[in-house]
Amino acid sequence: MKYDYLVVGSGLFGASFAHEVKAAGKSVLVIDKRPNIADNVYTQDVEGIHVHRFGTHIFHTNDKEVRDYVNRFAVFNHFTN
Ligand SMILES: Cc1cc2nc3c(=O)[nH]c(=O)nc-3n(C[C@H](O)[C@H](O)[C@H](O)COP(=O)(O)OP(=O)(O)OC[C@H]3O[C@@H](n4cnc5c(N)ncnc54)[C@H](O)[C@@H]3O)c2cc1C
Numbered sequence: 847m848k849y850d851y852l853v854v855g856s857g858l859f860g861a862s863f864a865h866e867v868k869a870a871g872k873s874v875l876v877i878d879k880r881p882n883i884a885d886n887v888y889t890q891d892v893e894g895i896h897v898h899r900f901g902t903h904i905f906h907t908n909d910k911e912v913r914d915y916v917n918r919f920a921v922f923n924h925f926t927n
Pocket residue numbers: 854855856857858859860877878879880884885886887900901902903904905906
């Protein structure tokens with residue numbers, strides 16, 4: 847099969863880019879050398895607990911458009927730094 851785009855890396859950029867081009871009607875293949883998606887942001891659900899496999903990641907932005915965008919994809923835990 848031929849794809850419009852080949853994305854090397856399923857990190858935040860690759861995943862977001864792939865999502866957007868797919869939404870725009872293009873075909874895209876995402877490959878990654880790691881066995882997990884999301885690179886270092888990858889989390890596992892272990893008995894209801896989000897385990898950050900490669901180190902803690904905290905989402906922070908003061909940009910409403912960015913905040914609204916990412917909230918389409920996940921339910922975020924509340925965190926006070
Ligand atoms: C321990 C830790 C904690 C962090 N905490 C925070 C935080 O709290 N808040 C925050 O905003 N940011 C944090 N960051 C930074 C954040 O993780 C990165 O900025 C973000 O993940 C970068 O995304 P990216 O898509 O640009 O790159 P990456 O996530 O690095 O994605 C690149 C992908 O490409 C793949 N790849 C590379 N080369 C190849 C190849 N040759 N073939 C196939 N696949 C390949 C990699 O496996 C990877 O999946 C943290 C980083 C670390 C390491």
